[in-house]
Structures are given as C-alpha cells and as structure tokens.
Amino acid sequence: MINYIRTDYAEIYLENGILFFNYSNIPNFDLKAAKKIVDDRISLQKEKAYPILCDMSAINYPDIEARKYLAFEGSLLIKAVAYIVAMDIPNHLLDFFIEVNPPRVPTKIFYQREKAIEYLQHYK
Template structure:
C-alpha cells in the first residue's frame, strides 16, 4: 500500500479509493492547502480516484485555502466523502459545501463506513 505523510495529513490508496486523513489540530492556509494537494497528486501518479477525506483533525481552514481546495484542489478527484464527528465539523463541512461549491460530487458523513459506501460508487 502506497502511503505519503506530511505535517498536515496522511494519504494512502486502498481498494481503488484514496484515503486522506487530516492530522489533529491542523490549520490550513493557502500554502498548506497547496502542499496537501501536491502530496495527494504525488501518491495518485496522474490517476483520478474517489477520495475519502477524514476532516476530524482540521481545526481551521481560511477562505483562500477553502476556495483553492474546492476548485484547483479537485483535480484528479472523482468524488469526495467527508467524514465528520461533531456539530462543529458538520458546520465546517456544510459551510464548505455551500460557500465554496466543490467542482466534484461531495457529501458529508458521520462514519467512515457510510462514507465508504457512498464513495465506492465512483470507483
């Protein structure tokens, strides 16, 4: 299994799905968002994947980073399943979905199992 890790997140491919897990208390600005996307693309090696994105470790994402992730950050991504576990993360994810309007199908889930069920449809 291929795996890449940086100071913000870890990424690994499993069964045709890219798993993307933010580290605890991660704060993203534009530079951090660019690093995350660069490392994600490295593990993908030019191939598009559905993405399971566990955002439970995110503490904050500024507007410029959100907009970057929603547009430029969607390249080589078929769809995204966001995993949240609290009202605060649910609010953050809903805000992202409504305001930044990602370029690929993106839904929020409260468990990894539900997220995997959804994202498998895009393999």
C-alpha cells in the same frame, strides 16, 4: 508504487481503489499548507483520478485563501468525495465550505466511515 504519504498536514494512502485522506490538526492552515496538501495528494495519485474519503475529524479551519485553493485546485483528479466528521461536532463548518464553494464533483458528508466507503464504491 508508493501508496502512502505522511506529512505534517495529513496521512494519505490508497487502498482498494479509494484514496484515504486523514487531515492532521493544522494550527496555521493557510495557502502554503493548502498547496502542499494538494501537491502531495496529486503526486501520490500519479495521473489517476480516485474517489476520496476525507477524514475531517482533526482539522483546524483553513483560512480564506486556503479554502478557495482547496475548492478549485483541490478538486483535480477526484471522482467523488465523502467527508467524515466527528459525531460530537456539528458539521456547519463543512456545510459552509460546500455552500460557499460549490464542489465540482459529487460530495457527501458522513458520520460513519463504513457508510462513506459504501458511497464511494459507486465511483471506483
């Protein structure tokens, strides 16, 4: 079974029952990019739902259509999400996204990868 994908938008892989999703720097993060991202993730998962660790350190901000798409279609086959943000950047952008588009699954923001993985263990 293929459990690793690398595209222009992200690196996605499965490890120990958690799906790791590392965003690349996407210069023009629009609806087309959002659709491709969701398609790639779901095709890797086949039909199984996973807890997801989403590393946002490199991400550029998605435009409004991309944000709406990620908030809805982007939550398919997800048990829970742990977002990782870089220590040197305030996480207001992620707060904005979560406040305006309330997530449909348990969601938490972390600065440390280990803590994020620990949180996701409960949803495996």
